[in-house]
Amino acid sequence: MPKKAHGLGRGLDALIPVEPMTSEESSGGVQEISIGQIDPNQEQPRKAFAEDLIDQLAESIRNQGILQPLLVIPRENGRYTIAAGERRWRAAMKAGMKTVPCLVREMSPSQQMEVALIENLQREDLNPMEVASGIRALMEECGYTQEQCAQRLAKSRPSVANSLRLLHLPQNVQDLVREGLLSAGHARVLAGMEDPAEQAHMAMEVLNQGMSVRQLEQVVAESKDAKSHAADAKEKKEKTSAVRSAELGQLENRIRETMGMRATLKGNENKGRIVIEYYTRDELEHLNEMLDKWEHLA
Numbered sequence: 001m002p003k004k005a006h007g008l009g010r011g012l013d014a015l016i017p018v019e020p021m022t023s024e025e026s027s028g029g030v031q032e033i034s035i036g037q038i039d040p041n042q043e044q045p046r047k048a049f050a051e052d053l054i055d056q057l058a059e060s061i062r063n064q065g066i067l068q069p070l071l072v073i074p075r076e077n078g079r080y081t082i083a084a085g086e087r088r089w090r091a092a093m094k095a096g097m098k099t100v101p102c103l104v105r106e107m108s109p110s111q112q113m114e115v116a117l118i119e120n121l122q123r124e125d126l127n128p129m130e131v132a133s134g135i136r137a138l139m140e141e142c143g144y145t146q147e148q149c150a151q152r153l154a155k156s157r158p159s160v161a162n163s164l165r166l167l168h169l170p171q172n173v174q175d176l177v178r179e180g181l182l183s184a185g186h187a188r189v190l191a192g193m194e195d196p197a198e199q200a201h202m203a204m205e206v207l208n209q210g211m212s213v214r215q216l217e218q219v220v221a222e223s224k225d226a227k228s229h230a231a232d233a234k235e236k237k238e239k240t241s242a243v244r245s246a247e248l249g250q251l252e253n254r255i256r257e258t259m260g261m262r263a264t265l266k267g268n269e270n271k272g273r274i275v276i277e278y279y280t281r282d283e284l285e286h287l288n289e290m291l292d293k294w295e296h297l298a
Helices: 023-027 051-064 086-094 109-121 128-142 146-153 157-168 171-178 184-191 196-209 213-259 281-297
Strands: 030-034 070-074 080-084 099-104 262-267 272-277
Touching: 051 086, 080 086, 080 109, 086 099, 109 128, 109 146, 128 146, 128 157, 128 171, 128 184, 146 157, 157 171, 157 184, 171 184, 171 196, 184 196, 184 213, 196 213, 213 262, 213 272
Parallel strands: 070 099
Antiparallel strands: 030 099, 070 080, 262 272
16 A cells, blocks of 8 residues: 555544555545636645656656645636645646546635645655644644644644744844754753843854754753852852841941941952041041040040
């Protein structure tokens, strides 16, 4: 028996047979419909189709035919709208096909959106950002949780969660991933960093130094360790500073009480200054008297 078409998950399995058509299927649910009667879905989430991949698929169709039927929705004017299979439809036109095998199904707008999104997400040529955007659209348009998306796409929940995290990367980093300059592995490591500025900086370091994913992981891990040590040192310093501040505060009060004047002690045990304030001539004379007494005591 021929192998199943690659990439189809549980979401479309319920709607489209993934085995090549048998003669019984051709004479039953699958219908041959004229290409001229079929229109692309204007709400199709994917707008761009790689022409080189369409050409490859067209060549395959010329040699083997269409192994998996299109899923189409009937319209009142006798025409059909594609729910799933626009790539096959485009390739069939290039291959010079007059008709294409189709499964005709009545579907609500939300079902059409779900099928289109799921089919796009199961394409191998999507870049990581397209996958992430598609999953987010599936959640927003169909009200799915991450767990439900994972089930519909035949993916693990952590895989879905990791994809969605890429959408929090700075836009310039996302663009690098879309352009294929950063791999999905690099993007996932960068998404684990908290500071957007650091994410952008590290992305450029990857490009400039040609870092592998493993090397990037090591650099990020070392950076996190350094920050952790710095945070610990800062906390320790702040605690020590708080103790010193209490001692200096007591000394400051002692100076005020002894001199009977306003006084401020600024600094620490190693370096600082004492500021004595006076607001009347009497206070200035009082200070002068205190200094005279200290001179006699010395």
